Amino acid sequence: MKAQMQACTRARAALSDGSMSPTEESHLFVCGPCRREARLAAAWKALPPLEEVEAAPPVDESFVRGVLARVREDRRRRARNRVGLAAAAALLFFFAAGASQQAASTGIVGAEESYAQMLTPSLDSILPD
Numbered sequence: 001m002k003a004q005m006q007a008c009t010r011a012r013a014a015l016s017d018g019s020m021s022p023t024e025e026s027h028l029f030v031c032g033p034c035r036r037e038a039r040l041a042a043a044w045k046a047l048p049p050l051e052e053v054e055a056a057p058p059v060d061e062s063f064v065r066g067v068l069a070r071v072r073e074d075r076r077r078r079a080r081n082r083v084g085l086a087a088a089a090a091l092l093f094f095f096a097a098g099a100s101q102q103a104a105s106t107g108i109v110g111a112e113e114s115y116a117q118m119l120t121p122s123l124d125s126i127l128p129d
Helices: 001-015 020-028 032-046 061-107 111-119
Strands: none
Touching: 001 020, 001 032, 020 032
16 A cells, blocks of 8 residues: 555656656556546646636727717616606696695685575576577
8 A cells, every 4th residue: 555655646746747757657547546636737738828718809999889879878868768757747746736726726615605606596597598
């Protein structure tokens, strides 16, 4: 067992240095954990550099201008809608307030006027059509 651990240590050291002899390479056929480490190291080496992977693609300026124009137009449209709704709500409120005031001012009739209208016939009923 101790010989196996020494062979693993030598193979992993040679793997990290990048200088494997045929003895260390033959150890990879026998030892599963060392073979996994060798495969992982080879996969890491096969990856392209991060600068190439994470490089931002060039941005099309006309696309950015178009998006900004649409965003600004959407903001203007929403503001117009908001102002229109506020104006409609204000008109509705003032109409309701005026109508209630009109109803309150004409709805109050004294008792004498009420009885006088009941006893006095209107001219419409007397005159022919």
